[in-house]
Amino acid sequence: MINPDDPLNLQVQKQAKIIEALVRRANRQHEIGSTAYSAFQSAIALQGQIWAKTRDLERTTNELESVRYDRERTRKSLTDALASMEGGFALFTDGKLEVCNDLFRTLLPDLSRQLAPGLEIELYFDALRNSRYLVSTDGRMSTSLTEAQRGPVGAMVLSFVIELTEDRWFQINMQRTSSDNIVILQTEITGIVRQNRSEKENLIDKQALYLQAVFENMSAGICTFSQDGEVMMHNTRFRELLGLPYTLLQKGTGLQQVLDFISVNALVLDSAALNVNLWRERLAHQGRLRRRIRHAGGRVLDLHAHVLPDQGFLVELKDVTLESRATEMLEKRVDERTLELTQANKRLTAQYEAQARVEEELRLAKERAEAAVSSKTRFLAAASHDLLQPINAAKLLISTLKETTKDNPVSGTVDRLQGSFTSIEELLHALLDISRLDSTDTALTPSDVCLGTLMQGVVEDQAPLAARKKVQLDVVPVSALVRSDQRYLMRSIQNLVVNAIQYTPEGGRVLLGCRRRGDKIVLEVWDTGIGISPKDQKRIFDEFTRADNVPIGSGMGLGLSIVDRTCRHLGHKVSVRSKRGVGSIFSIEMDLVKGQPQEPTTYLAPAGANEADMDLIVLVVENDEDVLFATTQKLELWGASVLPAASTEEALGLIRDIGMPPDIILADYQLDNGDTGVNAIRQVRSETKTKVPAIMITADRSPDLVRTGAQMGFTVLTKPVQLSRLRPLIDWKTRPQNRSGAGMKAVYAGE
Known part of the structure; x- marks a missing residue:
């Protein structure tokens, strides 16, 4: 009934009202009650309630008085604090x-x-x-x-x-x-x-004194003029520099008077600087005037005039005599130095022109040398076909002659003749390889090469040489891919193996194998030959260089030079370890390529069947009569029926005559009148509507021909052709499972 949050006086009023209501109720009950005892009992209860309320009222009154006292005291304290x-x-x-x-x-x-x-x-x-x-x-x-x-x-x-x-x-x-x-x-x-105002006024007064002292002691002469051109103030230095009397530079003196005095007394040599109209025009349009004047006393003065905010102007004079003299001396020295530099420049120009002429001559000489090298390379490339054609024909004829004169007294002469042509062939290949590697436009074509296939092919090619020398030739099989140029890498391995066989005595051994070193693989050729001394190991990779212990007539010393050039072009590392009288180890370090070798194998083992059982119709397209005759003779000796043709047109005529496709095509690349073996293969296949197996026998070693072979499905053999490789390749390509074209991928068979 009573809210304790109400003010105390309001709580007291409410309590009084409650007590008054309770008394009235008690009196009313007393009148209505039936017995005196109940009335008495009610009075006693009411009396207790009244006493309790009275005590609460007294306590509340006391608290109210205390609050009122505190409030008055706080207000008085606040009033006193505010007053103080x-x-x-x-x-x-x-x-x-x-x-x-x-x-x-x-x-x-x-x-x-x-x-x-x-x-x-x-x-x-x-x-x-x-x-x-x-x-x-x-x-x-x-x-x-x-x-x-x-x-x-x-x-x-x-x-x-x-x-x-x-x-x-x-x-x-x-x-x-x-x-x-x-x-x-x-x-x-x-x-x-x-x-602050007083301090500011004092500071201004002091600053005026300071400014006056500074003004008087400045090294430059200062004079200020009003908007009308009258002197306002100046320092002593200004009057001293111009040699003006003290009485002239008084406040109110006009600029025209000052200039007239200077002109009359010839104090300044530059009369243009004394034109008052020039002063007014420059200051009005540009806001400043700058002149260098010469005083009659010999001094050089810099005159600077600037417009002031009140439209007056200030004139400043600086004595620059020493600076002017120094500048004149410097200019004189600069002129002298310029003359020296001009003469030196002429000498240098003459030297430069002479050097330019020498450089131009060197450039022309270099271009002539490069042109000569390129011409030589082009000549060798163009002549290689003509050079290899007769060698190829001679090899075929010698092979045929050797087979027909086995029991004839001239067989020994035929063997020597075959050896001579083999030496000619190897020397020609070496010269062509060196020419290509030294050419300025050498274009090796690195690709993923199966190292095991190359090694196996080289061993099979050189097995007859090892057998003749009674040297054991072995190869450790390897399954690895390397990034290299297939043709030149094969030539490098072949040169190392041939050297090892050649310099290993009868009963010795040559081993070809590989070692893995992390992401590298090292191809090694071991032999038990004559060995190489330490001093010779440093020079054996030079052209036409042989070790001291090499027998006379053992070669021209070009094989290792070709290996070194090839490895440098391909980024391979070639090295040798050898001990004289014990043997040598030649190695080539190459980068491994992840992956598995692709089939088919590019080298085939020699055929074991009878060489005279080739029951095939072979179309030979060759424009050289001697090569065509020798190839025909050799194929017929092997038992084949040969269709010899000198051009594509002649080949198509022979096909039409027999009315059936040949079993295989052997074609030269370069034919007469722009005709090519590629065209012959394409035309014969189109005529017979059969994908006839084909082998391109050519002196052209360009990568483009190999890529063309891969697209058309023919194999490339380089001239002079190795018969030990030609016969098994013909047998393999004419097998029934390969004639359908399923396994007839292009193969580059090398040399």
């Missing part, structure tokens, strides 16, 4: 004046009557602006009030300065202390303002 403050203080609650001290009331006497509790803060600021005692403000009064009303609680103090009559100054500070309260403090700063 040095500045004015006011508290505005909900935008209305709550309390302020006397200093706040008396700051502006014409506002004292309005400063009563409840005055709105906006009305107070309006009255402040309109007070007759207010002289000026710093312009932040309105913005400070707005920021104080809208700013957050506890924000920074906002202040502005006001000036009152009688040169009094006050700083007004405002701060929002809570969501409803704004406190305003008035602090008098008259003493501080007057002190």
Whole structure:
């Protein structure tokens, strides 16, 4: 029934009302009660309640008195504190004046009557602006009030300065202390303002003295003129530099008078500088005037005139005599040095022109040398076909002759003849290889090469040589891919194996194998030959170089040079380890390629069947009569039926005559009148509507021909053809399982 949050006096009133109601109820019950005992009992209970309420009322009254006393004491303390403050203080609650001290009331006497509790803060600021005692403000009064009303609680103090009559100054500070309260403090700063003003005036006076002292002691001459061209002030240095009398440079003297005096007394040699109209025009249009003048006394002066903010102008004179003399000396030295440099430049130009002529001659010589090398390479490439054609024909004829004269007394002569042509063939191949590797446009074609296939092919090719020398030739099988040029890598391996066999005595051994070293693989050729001394190991890779212990007539010394050139072009590392009288180990280090070798194998084992059982129809397309005759003789000796043709047209005529496709085509690449073996193979297949197996026998070693063979499905053999490779290749390509074309991928069979 009684809210403990109500004020104490309101709680006492409510309790009194409750007690009065209880008394009335007790009296009413007493009148209505039926017996005296019940009335007495009710009175006793009511008496106890009245005593309890009375005690509560007394306690509440005491607390109320204590609160009233504390409140009065707090208000008195606040009043005393406000009265003791040095500045004015006011508290505005909900935008209305709550309390302020006397200093706040008396700051502006014409506002004292309005400063009563409840005055709105906006009305107070309006009255402040309109007070007759207010002289000026710093312009932040309105913005400070707005920021104080809208700013957050506890924000920074906002202040502005006001000036009152009688040169009094006050700083007004405002701060929002809570969501409803704004406190305003008035602090008098008259003493501080007057002190600052006095210090500023003293400082200005001192600065004037300082400026005057500096002005007089400047090394440059200074003179200022008014807008009308009259002297305002000058320093002594200005008068001394021009040699003017003291009486002339007085305040009010005109510029024209000064210039006339200088002209009459010939103080300045440059008469153009004394034209007053020039001064006015330059200063009016450019705002400055700069001249270098020479004084009659020998001094050199720099004259600078600048327009001042009040439209007057300032003239500055600097003595630059020493600087001018130094400049003249420097210019003289520069002229002398320029002359020297010009002469030196002429000499250098002559030397440069001579050097340019020498360089041009060297360039032309280099171009002629490169052209000669390229011409040589092109000549060898073009001549290789003509060079290899008769050798190829001779090899075929010698092979045929050797087979037909086995039991004839001339068989020995035939063997020697075959050996001579073999030497010629090897020397020609070596020269062609060196020419290609040294050519400026050498284009090796690295690809993924099956190393085991190359090794096996080289061993099979050189097995007859090893058998003749009674040297054991072995190969350790390997299944690895390397990144290299198939033709030149095969030639390098072949040269190492041939050298090993050649320099290993009867009963010795040659071993070809590989070792893995991380992501590298090292191909090694071991032999038990004569060995190489340490001094010879450093030079055996040079052309036409052989070791000291090599027998005379053992070769021209080109094989290892070809190996070295090939490995340098391909990025392989070639090395040798050898001990004289024990043997040698030649090695080639190459990068391994991940993957498995691709089939089919590019080298085939020699046929074991009878050489005269080749029951095939062979179309031979060859424009060289000797090669065509020798090839025909050899194929017929093997048992084949040969259709010899010198051109594609002749080959097509033979096919039409027999009315059936041949079993295999052997074609030369370069035919007459622009005809090629590729065209012959394509035309025969088109005529017979059959993909006839084909082998291209050519001296052309270009990668483009190999790629063409891969596209058309024919094999490339280089001239002079090795019969030990030709016969098994024909047998393999004409097998029933291969004639359908399933296994007839292009094969480059090398040399």
